[in-house]
Amino acid sequence: MLRSTTPASAYAARRARIAALLDGGALVLYGGELRTRSNDTEFRFRPDSDFHYLTGLREPGAVLVLRAHAEPRFVLFVRPRDAEAEVWSGRRVGPEGARDRFGADAAYPLGELAERLPKLLDGARSVHMPLGRWRTLDQAVLRAIDGLRRRNRWGETPPELVRDARVTLGEDRMVKDEHALASLRAAIEISGHGHRAAMAALRPGVGEHQIEALLEYEFRRRGADGPAYGTIVGGGDNACILHYVDNDDVLRDGELMLVDAGAEVDLFAGDITRTSPIGGRFSAAQRDLYDIVLAANRTGIARAEVGSDIDTIHRACLRVLCEGLAGLGLLPEGVDAALEQELYKRYYPHRTSHWLGADVHDAGHYTLQRTPRPLQPGFVLTIEPGLYIPATDDRAPAGLRGVGIRIEDDVLVRDGGPEVLTASVPKDPAAIEALVGQSPLP
Ligand SMILES: [Mn+2]
The missing domain is CATH 3.90.230.10 (Creatinase/methionine aminopeptidase superfamily)
Incomplete structure (x- = not known):
């Protein structure tokens, strides 16, 4: 077995510390994806450090939404279970495993991110994210904010502030x-x-x-x-x-x-x-x-x-x-x-x-x-x-x-x-x- 010294409670304690610094905002992090080594083979996956620091999850294609403003607080988007794909490229935790094994209050397939993100950010005073780090994440968050802004008449309240999450995370990790x-x-x-x-x-x-x-x-x-x-x-x-x-x-x-x-x-x-x-x-x-x-x-x-x-x-x-x-x-x-x-x-x-x-x-x-x-x-x-x-x-x-x-x-x-x-x-x-x-x- 690989050596691990970090119990699930450690990740929960880190999320609680970070949530307290979000000032009624939401944090959105991406764990990263597989990188090509040559042609169609990839490097072994190594998740983004901030993402892993708060989740302990080592799978590619996962998004964390940590909400200080409302329940559910700890939301994960992960790749859905897929028996055929898992034969080729390894086991996946799936939304159910994200809840049961990683303690998420709610978990969904990654494909539902664009649809669900506006609702998850509604009412958050600010969004904390690693600006410029992942183009796909930037786009998903900015689209969600823009969508909420357009629906402001119906009572939706988009975040007004986007902050670089790496500052908050960096200070905690120090x-x-x-x-x-x-x-x-x-x-x-x-x-x-x-x-x-x-x-x-x-x-x-x-x-x-x-x-x-x-x-x-x-x-x-x-x-x-x-x-x-x-x-x-x-x-x-x-x-x-x-x-x-x-x-x-x-x-x-x-x-x-x-x-x-x-x-x-x-x-x-x-x-x-x-x-x-x-x-x-x-x-x-x-x-x-x-x-x-x-x-x-x-x-x-x-x-x-x-x-x-x-x-x-x-x-x-x-x-x-x-x-x-x-x-x-x-x-x-x-x-x-x-x-x-x-x-x-x-x-x-x-x-x-x-x-x-x-x-x-x-x-x-x-x-x-x-x-x-x-x-x-x-x-x-x-x-x-x-x-x-x-x-x-x-x-x-x-x-x-x-x-x-x-x-x-x-x-x-x-x-x-x-x-x-x-x-x-x-x-x-x-x-x-x-x-x-x-x-x-x-
Ligand atoms: Mn050195």
Whole structure:
């Protein structure tokens, strides 16, 4: 069985929280549809995160209408049962199952959406929806509002306000409830198994694709939905390509392997990066660079406190990285000039943190009134400083050219100080060296 940590009551509690924020309005979400992979075959379905967050339903072609203004409150539209279609493309929950198994107060076949939506929106003060996300949903809602407006003489009262539901949902998703946290912890625990297995199987001559397969085997066999995003396994200077997902090179002695991979459980994502020496030992030059990134990682984590913000974390990490780079002779302009003129971008082009949750780059604003928002208890973010020395960098000593290192942890902001959710995955260089090559590649 796939791992699930989320009871039906958790989805009901989320719907109640969101309904209280709708101010007498209605929320309309679409779970999404199958996407073509090639010709007539499709990717495995993965529902929209907001939709799943409130329903737990994983079927394509489903619409949620959550009504704060009247009964029934929780309405689902789903594909109707169809014995023949289900033989080909899998079981469907159907309207009856939507009521019995997913707790809908009312449920109808998807084909009745256009006909029923006006009545469901009648009397709602506002409609909350992901504007512009799904053309079909936009059209259905706008038609319903327009239809109600035309019938205003007969007493129908259309919503006067359309709001972007992603703002409301994003704010709620930012503060992880106990079930979201349980899902995240499970996703991270499984991700950790994958990372440790990858380190243990690492040795020269193994293919990046084999490490990728091992990670995803660990994820799936332990009941995760699968990888939460495209697994990155980069040996040597492939580590300097930030979104390297080809994973088709061989891992060479004397080089490092960067793995950025996370499992998904109940549609919550782990997101972990570790960098390991392929031959089992960091060279002195690699170790120098590793220690700088590790110091930045630890500095960033220490700053992930209530009231801090991700700009403060980023700047604290940047200073550590720049001081380290200057110490290696890679920033002859000096630390202050490097920070001011962003000269470090040559070696560190990305930001340090993103929100983590149901989406690996999770929902929720990063700024409020254009200033970075203060961290609150329950926020989960990544701390992922890195340094990537281009293979062509003639400033760098030969032993550092083409070396890429990133160390990424997932951190829960708490009143008592940050909790590192990814603490079970080694990042101390001695601990990594002790693990690398310890078991045969299966
Ligand atoms: Mn990340």
